[in-house]
Amino acid sequence: xxxxxxxxxxxxxxxxxxxxxxxxxLGSELDLRLLNYRxxxxxxxxxxxxxxxxxxxxxxxxxxxxxxALDATYGGPPEHRVIALTPQGRQLDxxxxxxxxxxERLTILSARFEGFDxxxxxxxxxxxxSIGPYVLSxxxxxxxxxxxxxxxxxxxxxxxxxxxxxxxxxxxxxxxEYPHYTRPAEFRGWKVPDVLLSGxxxxxxxxxxxxxxxxxxx
Ligand code: ADE
Numbered sequence: 161x162x163x164x165x166x167x168x169x170x171x172x173x174x175x176x177x178x179x180x181x182x183x184x185x186l187g188s189e190l191d192l193r194l195l196n197y198r199x200x201x202x203x204x205x206x207x208x209x210x211x212x213x214x215x216x217x218x219x220x221x222x223x224x225x226x227x228x229a230l231d232a233t234y235g236g237p238p239e240h241r242v243i244a245l246t247p248q249g250r251q252l253d254x255x256x257x258x259x260x261x262x263x264e265r266l267t268i269l270s271a272r273f274e275g276f277d278x279x280x281x282x283x284x285x286x287x288x289x290s291i292g293p294y295v296l297s298x299x300x301x302x303x304x305x306x307x308x309x310x311x312x313x314x315x316x317x318x319x320x321x322x323x324x325x326x327x328x329x330x331x332x333x334x335x336x337e338y339p340h341y342t343r344p345a346e347f348r349g350w351k352v353p354d355v356l357l358s359g360x361x362x363x364x365x366x367x368x369x370x371x372x373x374x375x376x377x378x
Contacts, residue, residue: 161261161314162191165268165303166229168208170194172300173307181317182308189314192307200232201225209273218274226269226280240265242285243306244276245299249288252306256289260306261313268306270299338371 165173173194176182186192198206202224209219230238241263250256260266269276269285281288291302311317341352355367 161189161263161310162193162265163268163307163310164193164195164233164266165270165307166195166197166226167270167300167303168197168272169298169300170196173304176304176308179308181314182311185311185314185317189316190311195229195233197221197225197229200229202228212274216274219272220274221271221276221280223277223279223284226276226284230267230284237284238265238267240267241287242267242269243287243289244269244281244285245271245291245302245306246275246281246288247290247293247295248281249290251293252289252291252302252309254309257306257309257313261310266310268299268303270303272298272300336372336375338368338375 167173173192177186177192182190182192197208201208203222207222208225209221212218212220230236230242241260243260243266245268269280271280289302289306291305296302341356345352345357353367355363358364
């Protein structure tokens with residue numbers, strides 16, 4: 161899969177790229193490109209944003225800046241999905257992550273400042289997406305959230321024997337994980353559930369399924 165992230169802060173992604181599972185799939189299952197709007201802006205001095213018409217605080221990412229970035233990268237409007245990260249978008253959930261992880265190519269547009277000129281969302285993007293009902297100062301964190309969530313669904317992202325497979329299948333069913341515990345078996349009187357210490361794999365598996373089902377129902 162190829163994901164192109166358009167941003168003004170490409171270096172913000174350096175940490176994420178070093179982490180599993182992203183680091184595992186980079187260069188194999190995932191080709192991640194970080195593209196800076198400033199490198200293709202048609203405006204002088206690397207300008208990408210402007211004051212909003214009608215006044216108001218903050219700057220708005222310009223439509224011509226984003227159109228130029230897409231033209232320079234794809235030679236015109238891309239044929240694949242273009243996500244604009246905005247608090248007004250469809251809320252990201254595991255079902256949308258699953259859907260996006262099946263795409264061959266994906267473009268993610270992030271904005272800084274007060275956000276996008278609305279024409280970017282209306283005409284250049286196909287999917288406005290929010291990562292939650294709160295407002296962040298830019299689209300970089302949402303883009304990283306989205307890339308991380310998608311990357312862990314790509315083949316080979318989750319290591320064998322780490323317990324990730326159970327997580328994986330719970331997620332596939334739209335559910336949540338069961339609770340995890342590790343040593344010590346008791347701490348300040350807080351005990352690990354007896355079933356996990358029983359060594360009875362069938363009982364443990366049944367308990368985990370039930371916990372996962374109960375969490376999902378909640
Ligand atoms: N940009 C600012 N806040 C956001 C959010 N909650 N989701 C996506 N993009 C954003």
